[in-house]
Amino acid sequence: MDNMHVLYCIMSIPVFYYRLTLRVMASALAGPSSMDVDHAQYQSISSTSFMTDDFNERPKFINAARLKKLYGCAICNDVVVQPHQTPCGNRVCKKCIEEKFGSLSVIKCPLPHDDMDEEELKEEQCQQEGLVRDAVVPDPGSQRFLLREKCFCENQEYGCCENPPWKKLKEHQAICVFVPDRCPNQGCYKLFAKKDLQRHTAECEFGIVKCNFCQQSFKRKDMEEHLGECDYADSECTLCGTKFEKRKQLIVHQKTNPECLRTAGKCYFFEYCHFESDNLNELKAHLKSKTSKHLEAIAVRVHELENVSTKSKDMYTNDVKKAVNSKVKPLEKVTAEIAMKVKKLTDKVAQSETSGEHLVNAMRTVSHSSQQIETVQSKVSVIERQIKDSGLDRVTVIDSHSQNIRRHTDSIGELDKRVKNVELGSHDGVLVWKINDYKRRKSDAVRGRQMSIYSHPFYTSRHGYKMCCRAYLNGDGLGRAKCLSLFFVLMRGEYDELLHFPFKQRVTFSLLCPSNPSLSKHETFLPDPDSSSFRRPQTEMNIASGCPQFALHADVESSNFLINDCIYVRVRVEPGVVQREKLQ
Structure with missing residues (x-):
C-alpha cells in the first residue's frame, strides 16, 4: 500500500476514530486470521458492555439539559440511549439509526453536517457512497459515562427522593417503597405509594365496615347515613332529651309521648x-x-x-224507640235488596274475567250499588246522630245493619278491584303505568308515609306469568334520595303449575318521553335463576328485584318526563318459548 495514500486516509478520519483505524490496519498487516479474531473480540466487548435490554429505556436524568448538549442524539435531539458513532462523527441512539435503516444496508446519510464546508462534504464517504449499516459502530465510552449519571426515580411523584446512577436505577426501583399500587376497595381507583397504601385502606371511604349496632356491612362513606336510620343505634329524642338504646324505641316514643307530640299554638284549655x-x-x-x-x-x-x-x-221514652224502629225497618229492606244485587254482580264479574262481554254493565252496576250504599249510610248516620242528640245508647239493631252494610261495601270494593284488574291488565307482557300525582306521592315517600307504590298486575299471556311493577319515587338502597327506583315483582298466578320456574325472561324498564320517544330511558336485566325473587311464588308476591338507580330525580322531574304531574313507566317482558313448550 502506498504510504502517502495511507497518510491521507488517516488525516481524513476523525480523531475519535483514529485508534480504531490503527487497530484495523494492524490487523490487515497481521493477516486475515488475526483480523477476524480481533473483530470478534471487539464485537464481544461491545455486546456485553451495554448492548442489553437493561439500558434500552431513557431515564429522567438530573442534568438532562447538559447531557443533551454533550451526548445528544443527532436524530431525536435527546440524550442518547445505547449510543453509536457514525463515520461522519455523529452520535446516535441505536433505536433511532435502526429505524432510519429499516431493512436496508445502505442509505443516504440523514445526519446533519453543519460544521463542514462544501469541500469537506464532498470528501465524506457517507455523502458520496451513502451511509453503510456496518460502518455505524457502538460507542462504549459514551455509554460508560452516561451510566454514571444520576437519575430521578420513576416514583418521584409518589414521594421518592433517591437519585441513583443509571446503572443502579433498576436495582433501586425493585426495592423502592414508593412503588405505586392501586387501592383494592371497589369504587376507589386512586394510586398510592406502597408504604402509604395500608394507611389509606384503613381510611378509604369505599372500605367495607360493620355497623356496631346491627352488624350489617356498609361502605365507610355510607355509614353516617346508615347510623341515622339504623333501628338498633343509640338515639336521643331531640324534643325531650330522652335517650333510647334502639331507634325503634325512639320512633314509638315520638309518636306516643304527649310532650313530644305537642306543637306550638293554642293551649289545650x-x-x-x-x-x-x-x-x-x-x-x-x-x-x-x-x-x-x-x-x-x-x-x-x-x-x-x-x-x-x-x-x-x-229523655229515654217509648216514643223515641218507636221512631227508631220505624226507620230501621226500611233499612232492613234496603239491605236485603243490596245483598241480592251483590250476588248478581259477583256472577257478572266472574263471566267478565273469562269473556269480558259484561264488563261495562258490571261497572255500571257497581257504581249504582255504591251510590245506594252511600244513601243508606247517610240515612244511618242521620239516625245515629238523632240517637246521640237524644242521649240514647246505640241501638243493637242499627249496629247489626251497619255491620251488614260494611260487609257488603267490602264485597263490592273487592269486586270493583277485580273488575279494574280485568279492565287494565294486559296479556302481552307489556305494562304501561301512568303514575299520577307524582309530586304528592314523592313527598309522602320522602316523609316516610308511603315508601313505595305498586302497579296493577299484567301477564305474559292469557295463562302466563302474573307480574307487577314496584316503584320507589324517593329511591331505595343505593338510589335513596337520589334516584327513581323500579323493581320487578313476580306474583302468584292461577296457572303457575303449568309454567317453568325459575322465571328466566328478559325484563326491560323504560321511562317514557311522550314528546320525543328517542329521549326515553331504558334499563334491561336478566333474572338470576338462583334468586328467590324468580322462583315459584309461595305467597301473594315474591321479593322485588330490579334497578335501585334507574334514573336521577333531576332527569325524572325535567319537562321531558314529568308532564301534568304524571310520569309514564313501561315494563316489557320479552316472550319466551319455555312457557309455551310446557303448555304443549
Whole structure:
C-alpha cells in the first residue's frame, strides 16, 4: 500500500476514530486470521458492555439539559440511549439509526453536517457512497459515562427522593417503597405509594365496615347515613332529651309521648285561659305554671257533662224507640235488596274475567250499588246522630245493619278491584303505568308515609306469568334520595303449575318521553335463576328485584318526563318459548 495514500486516509478520519483505524490496519498487516479474531473480540466487548435490554429505556436524568448538549442524539435531539458513532462523527441512539435503516444496508446519510464546508462534504464517504449499516459502530465510552449519571426515580411523584446512577436505577426501583399500587376497595381507583397504601385502606371511604349496632356491612362513606336510620343505634329524642338504646324505641316514643307530640299554638284549655303562642317552649312553660287552673277547668267541665248525661237518661221514652224502629225497618229492606244485587254482580264479574262481554254493565252496576250504599249510610248516620242528640245508647239493631252494610261495601270494593284488574291488565307482557300525582306521592315517600307504590298486575299471556311493577319515587338502597327506583315483582298466578320456574325472561324498564320517544330511558336485566325473587311464588308476591338507580330525580322531574304531574313507566317482558313448550 502506498504510504502517502495511507497518510491521507488517516488525516481524513476523525480523531475519535483514529485508534480504531490503527487497530484495523494492524490487523490487515497481521493477516486475515488475526483480523477476524480481533473483530470478534471487539464485537464481544461491545455486546456485553451495554448492548442489553437493561439500558434500552431513557431515564429522567438530573442534568438532562447538559447531557443533551454533550451526548445528544443527532436524530431525536435527546440524550442518547445505547449510543453509536457514525463515520461522519455523529452520535446516535441505536433505536433511532435502526429505524432510519429499516431493512436496508445502505442509505443516504440523514445526519446533519453543519460544521463542514462544501469541500469537506464532498470528501465524506457517507455523502458520496451513502451511509453503510456496518460502518455505524457502538460507542462504549459514551455509554460508560452516561451510566454514571444520576437519575430521578420513576416514583418521584409518589414521594421518592433517591437519585441513583443509571446503572443502579433498576436495582433501586425493585426495592423502592414508593412503588405505586392501586387501592383494592371497589369504587376507589386512586394510586398510592406502597408504604402509604395500608394507611389509606384503613381510611378509604369505599372500605367495607360493620355497623356496631346491627352488624350489617356498609361502605365507610355510607355509614353516617346508615347510623341515622339504623333501628338498633343509640338515639336521643331531640324534643325531650330522652335517650333510647334502639331507634325503634325512639320512633314509638315520638309518636306516643304527649310532650313530644305537642306543637306550638293554642293551649289545650284555650276556652278557659285564652293563651296561645307560636313558641313551643313558652306554651310548655304556661302549661306547667297554670296546672292548678287547668285542673279547676277540668273539674267544671266534668260536672257539666254529668248534668248533661243525667238529663239525657231522663229523655229515654217509648216514643223515641218507636221512631227508631220505624226507620230501621226500611233499612232492613234496603239491605236485603243490596245483598241480592251483590250476588248478581259477583256472577257478572266472574263471566267478565273469562269473556269480558259484561264488563261495562258490571261497572255500571257497581257504581249504582255504591251510590245506594252511600244513601243508606247517610240515612244511618242521620239516625245515629238523632240517637246521640237524644242521649240514647246505640241501638243493637242499627249496629247489626251497619255491620251488614260494611260487609257488603267490602264485597263490592273487592269486586270493583277485580273488575279494574280485568279492565287494565294486559296479556302481552307489556305494562304501561301512568303514575299520577307524582309530586304528592314523592313527598309522602320522602316523609316516610308511603315508601313505595305498586302497579296493577299484567301477564305474559292469557295463562302466563302474573307480574307487577314496584316503584320507589324517593329511591331505595343505593338510589335513596337520589334516584327513581323500579323493581320487578313476580306474583302468584292461577296457572303457575303449568309454567317453568325459575322465571328466566328478559325484563326491560323504560321511562317514557311522550314528546320525543328517542329521549326515553331504558334499563334491561336478566333474572338470576338462583334468586328467590324468580322462583315459584309461595305467597301473594315474591321479593322485588330490579334497578335501585334507574334514573336521577333531576332527569325524572325535567319537562321531558314529568308532564301534568304524571310520569309514564313501561315494563316489557320479552316472550319466551319455555312457557309455551310446557303448555304443549
